Amino acid sequence: MDFLNIYAILAAAISALVVGFVWYHPKVFGTAWMHAAGITEEQIKGGNMAKIFGLALLFAFMLSFIMESIVIHQAGALSLVGGDSSVALQSYSDFMTDYGNNFRTFKHGVLHGVIAGIFFALPVLGTNALFERKSAKYILINSGYWIVTLGIMGGIICAWK
Structure with a gap:
């Protein structure tokens, strides 16, 4: 039983964009994030969206690929x-045969995510934000997104057998 499930990894990567669409929507945290980041709507609209979303999907794919080794315990035995x-x-x-499906649930993957x-995400983002002189609100909004996203990614990857 090998664990590389490209469909689960791809679904987990796409989930990062879906969560981001909701999380950074103006009616959720989008307006507060723009204010905390010092970004205007004009600046957001002026970006190359194909490049931004393409790279965001690539980065999410990279994250979901490594999440497999974090959320599936049996990957350690394979290593x-x-x-x-x-x-x-x-x-x-x-x-x-005895333990191959132990802890392979969405809930367990969410826990590890x-x-x-x-x-991982909170300390990295927090450190960068401190040196960029960003507020605690900025840190909480961005790291909150990654905590939720990695939880969902972990759940998808762990449960999809």
Whole structure:
């Protein structure tokens, strides 16, 4: 049982754009984010949207690809056999028969995704924002987005077998 599920990874990547569409909508956090970021609507409309969304999807794909190793515990067992289950000893197959689907739920993936958001995204974004002299509101809006997004990504990747 290998874990690379390109459909789950792609769905998780797309979910980042969907969450972003909702999160940064003017009726949710969009207006507050623009104010905290010091960006005007004219500046937003003046951007190359194809480039922005294309790169955002690429970055989300990269994140969802690595989320697999964070949210699926059995990926650790696969890494112990060099990533190729076809050359593993029988003990690997026995282990996967016994435990291959343990903790493979949406809820469990969300848990690990949220933990990744809190302990990876928040410190990175927070550090950058501090040096950029951004407000706590800016940090909370952006890191909140990534905590929710990584939670959903983790849930999708972990549950999709």
